[in-house]
Amino acid sequence: xxxxxxxxxxxxxxxxxxxxxxxxxxxxxxxxxxxxxxxxxxxxxxxxxxxxxxxxxxxxxxxxxxxxxxxxxxxxxxxxxxxxxxxxxxxxxxxxxxxxxxxxxxxxxxxxxxxxxxxxxxxxxxxxxxxxxxxxx
Amino acid sequence: xxxxxxxxxxxxxxxxxxxxxxxxxxxxxxxxxxxxxxxxxxxxxxxxxxxxxxxxxxxxxxxxxxxxxxxxxxxxxxxxxxxxxxxxxxxxxxxxxxxxxxxxxxxxxxxxxxxxxxxxxxxxxxxxxxxxxxxxxxxxxxxxxxxxxxxxxxxxxxxxxxxxxxxxxxxxxxxxxxxxxxxxxxxxxxxxxxxxxxxxxxxxxxxxxxxxxxxxxxxxxxxxxxxxxxxxxxxxxxxxxxxxxxxxxxxxxxxxxxxxxxxxxxxxxxxxxxxxxxxxxxxxxxxxxxxxxxxxxxxxxxxxxxxxxxxxxxxxxxxxxxxxxxxxxxxxxxxxxxxxxxxxxxxxxxxxxxxxxxxxxxxxxxxxxxxxxxxxxxxxxxxx
Ligand code: SF4
Ligand code: SF4
Numbered sequence: 001x002x003x004x005x006x007x008x009x010x011x012x013x014x015x016x017x018x019x020x021x022x023x024x025x026x027x028x029x030x031x032x033x034x035x036x037x038x039x040x041x042x043x044x045x046x047x048x049x050x051x052x053x054x055x056x057x058x059x060x061x062x063x064x065x066x067x068x069x070x071x072x073x074x075x076x077x078x079x080x081x082x083x084x085x086x087x088x089x090x091x092x093x094x095x096x097x098x099x100x101x102x103x104x105x106x107x108x109x110x111x112x113x114x115x116x117x118x119x120x121x122x123x124x125x126x127x128x129x130x131x132x133x134x135x136x137x
Numbered sequence: 138x139x140x141x142x143x144x145x146x147x148x149x150x151x152x153x154x155x156x157x158x159x160x161x162x163x164x165x166x167x168x169x170x171x172x173x174x175x176x177x178x179x180x181x182x183x184x185x186x187x188x189x190x191x192x193x194x195x196x197x198x199x200x201x202x203x204x205x206x207x208x209x210x211x212x213x214x215x216x217x218x219x220x221x222x223x224x225x226x227x228x229x230x231x232x233x234x235x236x237x238x239x240x241x242x243x244x245x246x247x248x249x250x251x252x253x254x255x256x257x258x259x260x261x262x263x264x265x266x267x268x269x270x271x272x273x274x275x276x277x278x279x280x281x282x283x284x285x286x287x288x289x290x291x292x293x294x295x296x297x298x299x300x301x302x303x304x305x306x307x308x309x310x311x312x313x314x315x316x317x318x319x320x321x322x323x324x325x326x327x328x329x330x331x332x333x334x335x336x337x338x339x340x341x342x343x344x345x346x347x348x349x350x351x352x353x354x355x356x357x358x359x360x361x362x363x364x365x366x367x368x369x370x371x372x373x374x375x376x377x378x379x380x381x382x383x384x385x386x387x388x389x390x391x392x393x394x395x396x397x398x399x400x401x402x403x404x405x406x407x408x409x410x411x412x413x414x415x416x417x418x419x420x421x422x423x424x425x426x427x428x429x430x431x432x433x434x435x436x437x438x439x440x441x442x443x444x445x446x447x448x449x450x451x452x453x454x455x456x457x458x459x460x461x462x463x464x465x466x467x468x469x470x471x472x473x474x475x476x477x478x479x480x481x482x483x484x485x486x487x488x489x490x491x492x493x494x495x496x497x498x499x500x501x502x503x504x505x506x507x508x509x510x511x512x513x514x515x516x517x518x519x520x521x
Pocket of ligand 1: 056059060061088092094
């Protein structure tokens, strides 16, 4: 019976201690700076190099470019940029390879949606998702 | 050893004394059963309360990782390894990087090796804590689970600060690690190690001495060293039979040879021995961590010199390391391309699970969960 009583004693002792639970979502849960939530995309920075789409292990990035509107300038600018967030595994590789930091991570993680279609994030959505952007990518 | 997925016919007996007819019964456990910690099905044939045959059915979580890997370059495979043994993703990250680095003969900077080792040992503790909590839950004790997850949460928070994810880290890269330790992180780990050292005795107070618990585990699920070798078991499943074999000591990788630690061994080969060994391993991991944190280099590179495109030379290699569940290995056959020609994971959970039908035979049905839990499987790894 001794071992049993010891265990019970430990439980009783813990009764008076401070709670370790967090009343989420009433109190927001802060995430550390490196946390990977969902990406933010800045179209003006993108040079349409395709590296992010190529490194993505689940092939969830689709992008197209168009010629630069200013005929003087060479290169392309981004036309469409979609992330299929249904299959994004937040591996962080796209943000790692992007040479211009056009695609970066944010700290936003409350991403539940009612329909699967809502998980297709297009250029506008990703551009507007500009809060809690991660500094180091 | 006979592999069967379909149970044999049920037998009927008529008692000569009473004339009462009794029949064996099939009981389907899972695939959605809390004690399997994933999706695992077990078809057991029972005669009264005695198990006469057990047929595991696996594959519900099969994603074909090995085949998928043939279409991915080496860096892209790392996040997939996170999803094998998701309770201990750091060791999986490491074993893949280690295999590619071995093939290419890459030098890993010292600081990166330290970060890897610290991450792996923290993950071993986190993994054993998950096991401890859920195992006790299986046995019927609710509160240890809460204590275990409270402490594991601290490790996950440390990982979250280190690499931005709590379970699927994708932290290691071929040639090093992605992130250096953030400012103050090493001190936080030091604090955690001290905290955990104080916490361990209370775990023993809470559970280990409990008479009900001891009675449920002592002498249950017993096997000997020869059986363990025949089934190619590893990790605690092997060490509980008296064989001292730990790759961190016997085939040192990373920088394990620099630290002083013991390999806990037991000879009983039962569930209780496995329980005590895992608890002792947490202690040893803390010992390694203490030394590693003391010797942590104050500066240095975290990425070695790695070619831009990773192309291991033509040939094949197999490396193995000690994961919390046993030996995890990676076999790579390369044809000199940026993608493997063939990649195979030796997953300890899969190998360790094979002994289950033998252990269950003749056991009381009430012991089934205690035996299954003591093997410590993660279905993501069993099914790959
Ligand atoms: S974080 Fe998502 S979008 Fe980016 S590479 Fe990984 S899976 Fe693809
Ligand atoms: S890697 Fe960066 S710059 Fe290149 S296409 Fe992707 S977002 Fe644009």
